[in-house]
Amino acid sequence: MHLRPPGLPGRYVALGDSFTEGVGDPSRILPNGVRGWADRVAERLAKSAPGWEYANLAIRSKRLRHIAAEQLGPALAMEPTLITLYAGGNDIMDAGTNVVELLSSYERLVAPLSATGARLLLFTGYDVEVSPALRLLRKRNHAYNDGVRAIAERHGAVLVDFWAMDAYRDRRMWAADRLHMSKAGHKYMAAQVLDLLGVRHSLTPKEWDPAPRQTLREWEYAQRRWVHDWVLPLAQRKLRRVTLGDHLQPRWSEPVRVPPKGGLRRLVKAAR
Template structure:
Protein backbone atom coordinates (compact mmCIF):
# COMPACT_ATOMS: atom_id res chain seq x y z
CA UNK A 1 0.00 0.00 0.00
CA UNK A 2 2.96 2.36 0.61
CA UNK A 3 6.48 2.60 -0.75
CA UNK A 4 8.54 0.38 1.53
CA UNK A 5 11.53 2.66 1.16
CA UNK A 6 12.22 5.12 4.01
CA UNK A 7 10.12 8.26 4.10
CA UNK A 8 8.75 10.81 6.54
CA UNK A 9 5.70 10.01 8.67
CA UNK A 10 3.71 12.86 10.25
CA UNK A 11 0.88 12.10 12.70
CA UNK A 12 -1.89 14.70 13.08
CA UNK A 13 -4.84 14.77 15.47
CA UNK A 14 -5.94 14.53 19.09
CA UNK A 15 -5.59 12.17 22.07
CA UNK A 16 -6.16 9.08 19.92
CA UNK A 17 -2.95 9.79 18.02
CA UNK A 18 -1.05 11.42 20.88
CA UNK A 19 -1.24 8.06 22.67
CA UNK A 20 -3.45 8.73 25.69
CA UNK A 21 -4.13 5.50 27.56
CA UNK A 22 -0.75 3.94 26.75
CA UNK A 23 1.30 5.34 29.62
CA UNK A 24 5.07 5.65 29.35
CA UNK A 25 6.70 7.89 31.96
CA UNK A 26 9.90 8.61 30.05
CA UNK A 27 8.29 9.54 26.73
CA UNK A 28 7.04 13.05 25.90
CA UNK A 29 3.69 13.85 27.58
CA UNK A 30 3.96 10.54 29.47
CA UNK A 31 2.47 8.37 26.73
CA UNK A 32 3.58 6.11 23.87
CA UNK A 33 0.63 5.13 21.67
CA UNK A 34 0.01 3.38 18.38
CA UNK A 35 1.64 6.11 16.24
CA UNK A 36 5.01 5.69 18.01
CA UNK A 37 4.70 1.95 17.51
CA UNK A 38 3.85 2.45 13.85
CA UNK A 39 6.88 4.69 13.33
CA UNK A 40 9.14 2.14 15.03
CA UNK A 41 7.79 -0.70 12.89
CA UNK A 42 8.33 1.33 9.71
CA UNK A 43 11.94 2.05 10.70
CA UNK A 44 12.54 -1.57 11.64
CA UNK A 45 11.26 -2.73 8.25
CA UNK A 46 13.08 -0.02 6.28
CA UNK A 47 15.75 1.96 8.20
CA UNK A 48 15.79 5.69 7.58
CA UNK A 49 12.19 6.62 8.37
CA UNK A 50 11.62 9.99 10.05
CA UNK A 51 8.68 10.69 12.35
CA UNK A 52 6.85 13.69 13.80
CA UNK A 53 3.73 13.61 15.98
CA UNK A 54 1.81 16.89 16.29
CA UNK A 55 -1.29 15.44 17.99
CA UNK A 56 -2.45 16.83 21.33
CA UNK A 57 -5.28 15.57 23.47
CA UNK A 58 -8.65 17.38 23.47
CA UNK A 59 -7.99 19.28 20.25
CA UNK A 60 -11.00 20.06 18.08
CA UNK A 61 -10.93 20.31 14.32
CA UNK A 62 -10.55 24.08 14.42
CA UNK A 63 -7.47 23.73 16.63
CA UNK A 64 -5.92 21.07 14.41
CA UNK A 65 -6.47 23.24 11.33
CA UNK A 66 -4.99 26.31 13.05
CA UNK A 67 -2.09 24.63 14.86
CA UNK A 68 -1.11 21.42 13.05
CA UNK A 69 -2.04 21.72 9.37
CA UNK A 70 0.60 24.19 8.21
CA UNK A 71 3.49 22.58 10.17
CA UNK A 72 2.50 19.13 8.88
CA UNK A 73 2.51 20.29 5.25
CA UNK A 74 5.82 22.13 5.72
CA UNK A 75 7.49 18.87 6.78
CA UNK A 76 6.90 17.42 3.30
CA UNK A 77 5.65 14.06 4.57
CA UNK A 78 5.33 10.89 2.53
CA UNK A 79 2.88 9.36 5.03
CA UNK A 80 0.24 11.18 7.08
CA UNK A 81 -2.23 9.76 9.59
CA UNK A 82 -5.21 11.85 10.65
CA UNK A 83 -7.77 11.15 13.31
CA UNK A 84 -9.84 14.23 14.14
CA UNK A 85 -13.41 15.23 14.88
CA UNK A 86 -14.20 12.90 17.77
CA UNK A 87 -14.04 15.72 20.32
CA UNK A 88 -16.27 17.86 18.10
CA UNK A 89 -18.80 15.02 17.96
CA UNK A 90 -18.84 14.84 21.77
CA UNK A 91 -19.36 18.59 22.19
CA UNK A 92 -22.95 19.54 22.90
CA UNK A 93 -24.67 21.58 20.22
CA UNK A 94 -22.29 20.77 17.37
CA UNK A 95 -23.77 19.77 14.02
CA UNK A 96 -22.45 16.94 11.88
CA UNK A 97 -22.71 18.99 8.70
CA UNK A 98 -20.34 21.59 10.20
CA UNK A 99 -17.98 18.95 11.62
CA UNK A 100 -17.67 17.17 8.29
CA UNK A 101 -17.14 20.45 6.43
CA UNK A 102 -14.13 21.26 8.62
CA UNK A 103 -12.93 17.68 8.39
CA UNK A 104 -13.10 17.66 4.60
CA UNK A 105 -11.21 20.95 4.39
CA UNK A 106 -8.44 19.45 6.53
CA UNK A 107 -8.33 16.28 4.43
CA UNK A 108 -8.32 18.23 1.16
CA UNK A 109 -5.29 20.24 2.25
CA UNK A 110 -3.35 17.20 3.45
CA UNK A 111 -4.22 15.26 0.30
CA UNK A 112 -2.55 17.95 -1.82
CA UNK A 113 0.84 16.99 -0.34
CA UNK A 114 0.80 13.81 -2.38
CA UNK A 115 1.57 11.77 0.74
CA UNK A 116 -0.19 8.52 1.52
CA UNK A 117 -3.04 9.74 3.72
CA UNK A 118 -4.56 7.43 6.33
CA UNK A 119 -7.96 8.26 7.87
CA UNK A 120 -9.94 6.56 10.63
CA UNK A 121 -13.57 6.10 11.53
CA UNK A 122 -14.43 6.46 15.23
CA UNK A 123 -15.28 3.51 17.43
CA UNK A 124 -18.80 3.40 18.84
CA UNK A 125 -17.86 3.15 22.51
CA UNK A 126 -20.67 1.74 24.64
CA UNK A 127 -19.74 3.13 28.02
CA UNK A 128 -23.01 4.31 29.55
CA UNK A 129 -26.53 5.50 28.68
CA UNK A 130 -25.25 8.91 29.80
CA UNK A 131 -23.39 9.20 26.49
CA UNK A 132 -25.99 7.34 24.41
CA UNK A 133 -27.29 10.40 22.49
CA UNK A 134 -23.83 10.90 21.01
CA UNK A 135 -23.92 7.55 19.21
CA UNK A 136 -26.15 8.81 16.38
CA UNK A 137 -23.74 11.68 15.77
CA UNK A 138 -20.84 9.26 15.72
CA UNK A 139 -22.59 7.05 13.16
CA UNK A 140 -23.16 10.05 10.90
CA UNK A 141 -19.54 11.16 11.38
CA UNK A 142 -18.28 7.72 10.36
CA UNK A 143 -20.45 7.68 7.26
CA UNK A 144 -19.00 11.05 6.31
CA UNK A 145 -15.40 9.94 6.92
CA UNK A 146 -15.90 6.92 4.66
CA UNK A 147 -17.21 9.11 1.84
CA UNK A 148 -14.43 11.69 2.25
CA UNK A 149 -11.74 8.98 2.30
CA UNK A 150 -13.06 7.61 -0.98
CA UNK A 151 -13.34 11.08 -2.52
CA UNK A 152 -9.71 12.00 -1.80
CA UNK A 153 -8.17 8.57 -2.36
CA UNK A 154 -7.17 8.16 1.28
CA UNK A 155 -6.45 4.85 2.98
CA UNK A 156 -9.27 4.06 5.42
CA UNK A 157 -8.73 2.28 8.73
CA UNK A 158 -12.29 1.37 9.67
CA UNK A 159 -11.79 1.43 13.43
CA UNK A 160 -15.57 1.34 13.95
CA UNK A 161 -15.68 -2.21 12.56
CA UNK A 162 -12.91 -3.71 14.70
CA UNK A 163 -14.65 -6.32 16.85
CA UNK A 164 -11.59 -6.71 19.08
CA UNK A 165 -12.54 -3.45 20.81
CA UNK A 166 -15.66 -5.04 22.26
CA UNK A 167 -13.22 -6.46 24.83
CA UNK A 168 -13.02 -4.14 27.87
CA UNK A 169 -9.31 -4.95 28.15
CA UNK A 170 -8.73 -2.75 25.11
CA UNK A 171 -9.86 0.36 26.98
CA UNK A 172 -8.33 2.54 29.68
CA UNK A 173 -9.98 3.56 32.98
CA UNK A 174 -11.86 6.44 31.35
CA UNK A 175 -13.51 3.97 28.90
CA UNK A 176 -12.94 6.45 26.05
CA UNK A 177 -9.25 5.99 25.29
CA UNK A 178 -7.52 2.80 24.28
CA UNK A 179 -5.34 0.93 26.77
CA UNK A 180 -1.82 -0.27 25.99
CA UNK A 181 -3.35 -3.41 24.49
CA UNK A 182 -5.70 -1.28 22.40
CA UNK A 183 -2.86 0.89 21.07
CA UNK A 184 -0.75 -2.16 20.20
CA UNK A 185 -3.65 -3.68 18.29
CA UNK A 186 -4.30 -0.41 16.45
CA UNK A 187 -0.66 -0.16 15.38
CA UNK A 188 -0.83 -3.70 14.02
CA UNK A 189 -4.02 -3.00 12.09
CA UNK A 190 -2.64 0.18 10.51
CA UNK A 191 0.53 -1.67 9.49
CA UNK A 192 -1.61 -4.43 8.01
CA UNK A 193 -3.62 -1.93 5.98
CA UNK A 194 -0.39 -0.32 4.73
CA UNK A 195 1.09 -3.70 3.84
CA UNK A 196 4.08 -3.35 6.17
CA UNK A 197 5.34 -6.53 7.90
CA UNK A 198 5.64 -6.37 11.68
CA UNK A 199 5.95 -8.49 14.78
CA UNK A 200 3.16 -6.93 16.84
CA UNK A 201 0.92 -9.67 18.23
CA UNK A 202 -2.47 -9.54 19.90
CA UNK A 203 -3.87 -12.00 22.39
CA UNK A 204 -7.61 -11.81 22.91
CA UNK A 205 -7.50 -12.12 26.68
CA UNK A 206 -10.63 -11.39 28.64
CA UNK A 207 -10.95 -9.86 32.07
CA UNK A 208 -12.33 -12.12 34.77
CA UNK A 209 -16.12 -11.78 35.25
CA UNK A 210 -17.10 -9.21 37.88
CA UNK A 211 -19.98 -9.33 40.29
CA UNK A 212 -22.85 -6.86 40.34
CA UNK A 213 -21.45 -4.94 43.31
CA UNK A 214 -18.01 -4.64 41.77
CA UNK A 215 -19.46 -3.36 38.50
CA UNK A 216 -21.56 -0.83 40.42
CA UNK A 217 -18.48 0.40 42.33
CA UNK A 218 -16.49 0.69 39.11
CA UNK A 219 -19.30 2.64 37.48
CA UNK A 220 -19.52 5.10 40.39
CA UNK A 221 -15.76 5.56 40.26
CA UNK A 222 -15.87 6.15 36.51
CA UNK A 223 -18.60 8.79 36.83
CA UNK A 224 -16.80 10.52 39.72
CA UNK A 225 -13.26 10.45 38.34
CA UNK A 226 -13.87 10.81 34.60
CA UNK A 227 -17.38 11.86 33.53
CA UNK A 228 -18.02 14.69 36.00
CA UNK A 229 -14.55 16.25 35.55
CA UNK A 230 -15.00 16.06 31.77
CA UNK A 231 -18.28 17.96 31.90
CA UNK A 232 -16.73 20.39 34.39
CA UNK A 233 -13.97 21.19 31.92
CA UNK A 234 -16.53 21.70 29.18
CA UNK A 235 -18.41 24.20 31.35
CA UNK A 236 -15.18 26.05 32.18
CA UNK A 237 -13.98 25.99 28.58
CA UNK A 238 -10.74 24.22 29.47
CA UNK A 239 -9.18 20.98 28.17
CA UNK A 240 -6.52 18.50 29.26
CA UNK A 241 -4.35 19.58 26.34
CA UNK A 242 -4.22 23.30 27.11
CA UNK A 243 -0.75 23.19 28.67
CA UNK A 244 0.75 20.50 26.42
CA UNK A 245 3.00 20.69 23.37
CA UNK A 246 3.35 18.16 20.54
CA UNK A 247 5.26 15.06 21.56
CA UNK A 248 7.57 14.96 18.54
CA UNK A 249 7.20 18.46 17.01
CA UNK A 250 10.03 18.04 14.50
CA UNK A 251 10.88 14.98 12.40
CA UNK A 252 13.29 12.62 14.13
CA UNK A 253 15.19 9.75 12.55
CA UNK A 254 13.79 6.62 14.18
CA UNK A 255 16.52 4.14 15.14
CA UNK A 256 15.73 0.75 13.55
CA UNK A 257 16.86 -1.00 16.74
CA UNK A 258 15.32 -0.07 20.14
CA UNK A 259 13.12 2.49 18.39
CA UNK A 260 12.28 5.89 19.83
CA UNK A 261 13.32 5.00 23.36
CA UNK A 262 16.91 5.25 22.14
CA UNK A 263 16.31 9.00 21.63
CA UNK A 264 14.96 9.57 25.15
CA UNK A 265 17.32 10.75 27.85
Protein backbone atom coordinates in the same frame (compact mmCIF):
# COMPACT_ATOMS: atom_id res chain seq x y z
CA MET B 1 -0.06 9.62 -3.73
CA HIS B 2 3.66 8.87 -3.38
CA LEU B 3 4.40 5.61 -5.16
CA ARG B 4 7.59 4.68 -3.35
CA PRO B 5 9.46 1.47 -4.09
CA PRO B 6 9.12 -1.10 -1.27
CA GLY B 7 11.73 -0.83 1.44
CA LEU B 8 12.53 2.87 1.03
CA PRO B 9 12.25 5.15 4.08
CA GLY B 10 10.07 8.23 4.13
CA ARG B 11 8.64 10.81 6.50
CA TYR B 12 5.59 10.02 8.62
CA VAL B 13 3.55 12.86 10.14
CA ALA B 14 0.67 12.14 12.54
CA LEU B 15 -2.07 14.69 13.20
CA GLY B 16 -4.94 14.65 15.65
CA ASP B 17 -5.97 14.57 19.29
CA SER B 18 -5.51 12.23 22.26
CA PHE B 19 -6.17 9.15 20.11
CA THR B 20 -3.01 9.83 18.11
CA GLU B 21 -1.04 11.46 20.92
CA GLY B 22 -1.20 8.12 22.74
CA VAL B 23 -3.36 8.82 25.81
CA GLY B 24 -4.16 5.59 27.65
CA ASP B 25 -0.73 4.08 26.92
CA PRO B 26 1.48 5.55 29.67
CA SER B 27 5.25 5.91 29.43
CA ARG B 28 7.64 7.22 32.07
CA ILE B 29 10.21 8.12 29.41
CA LEU B 30 8.51 9.49 26.31
CA PRO B 31 7.21 13.07 25.82
CA ASN B 32 3.87 13.96 27.47
CA GLY B 33 4.06 10.70 29.44
CA VAL B 34 2.53 8.51 26.73
CA ARG B 35 3.53 6.24 23.85
CA GLY B 36 0.61 5.12 21.67
CA TRP B 37 -0.05 3.40 18.37
CA ALA B 38 1.55 6.07 16.16
CA ASP B 39 4.93 5.75 17.93
CA ARG B 40 4.74 2.00 17.44
CA VAL B 41 3.95 2.41 13.74
CA ALA B 42 6.92 4.76 13.33
CA GLU B 43 9.23 2.30 15.06
CA ARG B 44 8.12 -0.62 12.89
CA LEU B 45 8.56 1.49 9.77
CA ALA B 46 12.12 2.27 10.84
CA LYS B 47 12.85 -1.40 11.51
CA SER B 48 11.51 -2.29 8.09
CA ALA B 49 13.42 0.49 6.29
CA PRO B 50 16.02 2.37 8.38
CA GLY B 51 15.95 6.11 7.78
CA TRP B 52 12.26 6.78 8.43
CA GLU B 53 11.52 10.14 10.03
CA TYR B 54 8.56 10.81 12.28
CA ALA B 55 6.66 13.78 13.69
CA ASN B 56 3.59 13.60 15.91
CA LEU B 57 1.69 16.88 16.20
CA ALA B 58 -1.35 15.46 18.02
CA ILE B 59 -2.40 16.94 21.37
CA ARG B 60 -5.16 15.67 23.63
CA SER B 61 -8.53 17.45 23.71
CA LYS B 62 -8.00 19.29 20.42
CA ARG B 63 -11.10 19.94 18.34
CA LEU B 64 -11.05 19.75 14.57
CA ARG B 65 -10.72 23.54 14.26
CA HIS B 66 -7.62 23.47 16.46
CA ILE B 67 -6.04 20.70 14.41
CA ALA B 68 -6.67 22.66 11.21
CA ALA B 69 -5.30 25.89 12.68
CA GLU B 70 -2.32 24.51 14.58
CA GLN B 71 -1.22 21.29 12.89
CA LEU B 72 -2.05 21.54 9.18
CA GLY B 73 0.52 24.21 8.28
CA PRO B 74 3.44 22.56 10.07
CA ALA B 75 2.50 19.17 8.63
CA LEU B 76 2.46 20.47 5.07
CA ALA B 77 5.81 22.20 5.60
CA MET B 78 7.37 18.87 6.57
CA GLU B 79 6.63 17.40 3.11
CA PRO B 80 5.52 14.01 4.46
CA THR B 81 5.25 10.81 2.46
CA LEU B 82 2.85 9.24 4.97
CA ILE B 83 0.12 11.06 6.93
CA THR B 84 -2.39 9.81 9.50
CA LEU B 85 -5.31 11.96 10.60
CA TYR B 86 -7.85 11.34 13.33
CA ALA B 87 -9.98 14.39 14.07
CA GLY B 88 -13.52 15.21 15.14
CA GLY B 89 -14.00 12.84 18.06
CA ASN B 90 -13.94 15.61 20.64
CA ASP B 91 -16.33 17.68 18.54
CA ILE B 92 -18.81 14.79 18.47
CA MET B 93 -18.93 14.90 22.27
CA ASP B 94 -19.58 18.65 22.41
CA ALA B 95 -23.16 19.77 22.86
CA GLY B 96 -24.63 21.43 19.81
CA THR B 97 -22.19 20.06 17.24
CA ASN B 98 -23.65 20.09 13.72
CA VAL B 99 -22.32 16.98 11.99
CA VAL B 100 -22.87 18.35 8.47
CA GLU B 101 -20.79 21.42 9.28
CA LEU B 102 -18.20 19.28 11.06
CA LEU B 103 -17.77 17.04 8.02
CA SER B 104 -17.47 20.05 5.75
CA SER B 105 -14.64 21.37 7.94
CA TYR B 106 -13.11 17.89 8.04
CA GLU B 107 -12.99 17.69 4.25
CA ARG B 108 -11.38 21.15 4.07
CA LEU B 109 -8.67 19.75 6.33
CA VAL B 110 -8.27 16.55 4.32
CA ALA B 111 -8.05 18.21 0.90
CA PRO B 112 -4.62 19.88 1.28
CA LEU B 113 -3.23 16.78 3.00
CA SER B 114 -4.39 14.66 0.08
CA ALA B 115 -2.96 17.15 -2.41
CA THR B 116 0.57 16.58 -1.03
CA GLY B 117 0.65 13.20 -2.75
CA ALA B 118 1.50 11.51 0.54
CA ARG B 119 -0.17 8.27 1.46
CA LEU B 120 -3.04 9.42 3.66
CA LEU B 121 -4.82 7.33 6.31
CA LEU B 122 -8.14 8.48 7.79
CA PHE B 123 -9.91 6.93 10.76
CA THR B 124 -13.52 6.42 11.67
CA GLY B 125 -14.39 6.74 15.36
CA TYR B 126 -15.36 3.81 17.55
CA ASP B 127 -19.02 3.19 18.27
CA VAL B 128 -19.69 5.25 21.41
CA GLU B 129 -21.75 2.40 22.86
CA VAL B 130 -18.45 1.48 24.53
CA SER B 131 -19.81 3.64 27.37
CA PRO B 132 -23.52 3.39 28.29
CA ALA B 133 -23.52 7.05 29.31
CA LEU B 134 -22.66 8.04 25.73
CA ARG B 135 -25.47 6.23 23.90
CA LEU B 136 -27.19 9.51 23.08
CA LEU B 137 -24.23 10.34 20.84
CA ARG B 138 -24.46 7.19 18.72
CA LYS B 139 -26.57 8.68 15.94
CA ARG B 140 -24.20 11.63 15.61
CA ASN B 141 -21.18 9.32 15.67
CA HIS B 142 -22.60 7.07 12.97
CA ALA B 143 -23.30 10.05 10.70
CA TYR B 144 -19.76 11.29 11.22
CA ASN B 145 -18.29 7.89 10.38
CA ASP B 146 -20.36 7.62 7.21
CA GLY B 147 -19.05 11.02 6.20
CA VAL B 148 -15.43 10.07 6.87
CA ARG B 149 -15.82 6.96 4.72
CA ALA B 150 -17.17 9.04 1.83
CA ILE B 151 -14.42 11.66 2.19
CA ALA B 152 -11.72 8.98 2.25
CA GLU B 153 -13.10 7.55 -0.99
CA ARG B 154 -13.28 10.95 -2.69
CA HIS B 155 -9.70 11.81 -1.78
CA GLY B 156 -8.12 8.42 -2.40
CA ALA B 157 -7.23 7.95 1.27
CA VAL B 158 -6.81 4.64 3.06
CA LEU B 159 -9.62 4.09 5.58
CA VAL B 160 -8.81 2.68 9.00
CA ASP B 161 -12.29 1.59 10.05
CA PHE B 162 -11.98 1.73 13.83
CA TRP B 163 -15.77 1.53 14.13
CA ALA B 164 -15.76 -1.99 12.66
CA MET B 165 -13.01 -3.49 14.88
CA ASP B 166 -14.74 -6.08 17.04
CA ALA B 167 -11.65 -6.55 19.23
CA TYR B 168 -12.57 -3.33 21.05
CA ARG B 169 -15.72 -4.86 22.44
CA ASP B 170 -13.49 -6.23 25.22
CA ARG B 171 -13.33 -3.65 28.02
CA ARG B 172 -9.66 -4.49 28.58
CA MET B 173 -8.88 -2.72 25.30
CA TRP B 174 -9.90 0.53 27.00
CA ALA B 175 -8.26 2.69 29.65
CA ALA B 176 -9.93 3.43 32.97
CA ASP B 177 -11.66 6.51 31.54
CA ARG B 178 -13.46 4.31 28.95
CA LEU B 179 -12.75 6.91 26.27
CA HIS B 180 -9.15 6.12 25.36
CA MET B 181 -7.53 2.89 24.31
CA SER B 182 -5.43 0.98 26.82
CA LYS B 183 -1.88 -0.15 26.06
CA ALA B 184 -3.33 -3.33 24.54
CA GLY B 185 -5.72 -1.21 22.48
CA HIS B 186 -2.90 0.96 21.14
CA LYS B 187 -0.83 -2.10 20.22
CA TYR B 188 -3.79 -3.58 18.36
CA MET B 189 -4.37 -0.32 16.47
CA ALA B 190 -0.70 -0.14 15.49
CA ALA B 191 -0.96 -3.65 14.06
CA GLN B 192 -4.05 -2.73 12.03
CA VAL B 193 -2.32 0.34 10.56
CA LEU B 194 0.83 -1.61 9.73
CA ASP B 195 -1.23 -4.31 8.04
CA LEU B 196 -2.92 -1.69 5.87
CA LEU B 197 0.49 -0.26 4.98
CA GLY B 198 1.82 -3.72 4.11
CA VAL B 199 4.59 -3.47 6.72
CA ARG B 200 5.69 -6.70 8.39
CA HIS B 201 5.62 -6.68 12.17
CA SER B 202 5.49 -8.90 15.23
CA LEU B 203 2.57 -7.20 16.98
CA THR B 204 0.00 -9.87 17.78
CA PRO B 205 -3.44 -9.49 19.38
CA LYS B 206 -3.60 -9.90 23.13
CA GLU B 207 -4.89 -13.33 24.05
CA TRP B 208 -7.02 -13.12 27.16
CA ASP B 209 -9.16 -15.56 29.00
CA PRO B 210 -12.82 -14.50 28.97
CA ALA B 211 -13.39 -11.46 31.15
CA PRO B 212 -14.79 -12.45 34.56
CA ARG B 213 -18.45 -11.58 35.02
CA GLN B 214 -19.06 -8.72 37.43
CA THR B 215 -21.53 -9.02 40.24
CA LEU B 216 -24.13 -6.29 40.53
CA ARG B 217 -22.25 -4.83 43.50
CA GLU B 218 -18.96 -4.81 41.54
CA TRP B 219 -20.65 -3.16 38.56
CA GLU B 220 -22.24 -0.47 40.73
CA TYR B 221 -18.92 0.26 42.45
CA ALA B 222 -17.14 0.48 39.07
CA GLN B 223 -19.79 2.88 37.79
CA ARG B 224 -19.52 5.14 40.84
CA ARG B 225 -15.72 5.12 40.61
CA TRP B 226 -15.80 5.96 36.90
CA VAL B 227 -18.20 8.85 37.43
CA HIS B 228 -16.14 10.22 40.32
CA ASP B 229 -12.72 9.81 38.69
CA TRP B 230 -13.50 10.68 35.08
CA VAL B 231 -17.01 11.94 34.27
CA LEU B 232 -17.23 14.69 36.89
CA PRO B 233 -13.73 16.08 36.22
CA LEU B 234 -14.53 16.13 32.50
CA ALA B 235 -17.78 17.99 33.13
CA GLN B 236 -15.98 20.48 35.38
CA ARG B 237 -13.36 21.15 32.71
CA LYS B 238 -16.09 21.79 30.17
CA LEU B 239 -17.76 24.27 32.51
CA ARG B 240 -14.43 26.06 33.03
CA ARG B 241 -13.70 25.82 29.30
CA VAL B 242 -10.28 24.27 29.88
CA THR B 243 -8.81 21.05 28.52
CA LEU B 244 -6.01 18.68 29.47
CA GLY B 245 -4.11 19.74 26.36
CA ASP B 246 -4.10 23.48 26.97
CA HIS B 247 -0.51 23.63 28.18
CA LEU B 248 0.97 20.73 26.24
CA GLN B 249 3.23 20.83 23.20
CA PRO B 250 3.33 18.23 20.40
CA ARG B 251 5.30 15.18 21.45
CA TRP B 252 7.47 15.17 18.33
CA SER B 253 7.04 18.66 16.90
CA GLU B 254 9.84 18.25 14.33
CA PRO B 255 10.69 15.15 12.32
CA VAL B 256 13.09 12.86 14.15
CA ARG B 257 14.96 9.98 12.58
CA VAL B 258 13.69 6.87 14.36
CA PRO B 259 16.45 4.45 15.42
CA PRO B 260 15.74 0.99 13.99
CA LYS B 261 17.04 -0.48 17.25
CA GLY B 262 15.76 0.90 20.53
CA GLY B 263 13.13 3.07 18.86
CA LEU B 264 12.06 6.46 20.14
CA ARG B 265 12.98 5.69 23.73
CA ARG B 266 16.58 5.44 22.58
CA LEU B 267 16.37 9.04 21.31
CA VAL B 268 15.07 10.26 24.66
CA LYS B 269 17.70 8.37 26.63
CA ALA B 270 20.45 9.70 24.36
CA ALA B 271 19.22 13.26 24.87
CA ARG B 272 19.41 12.80 28.63
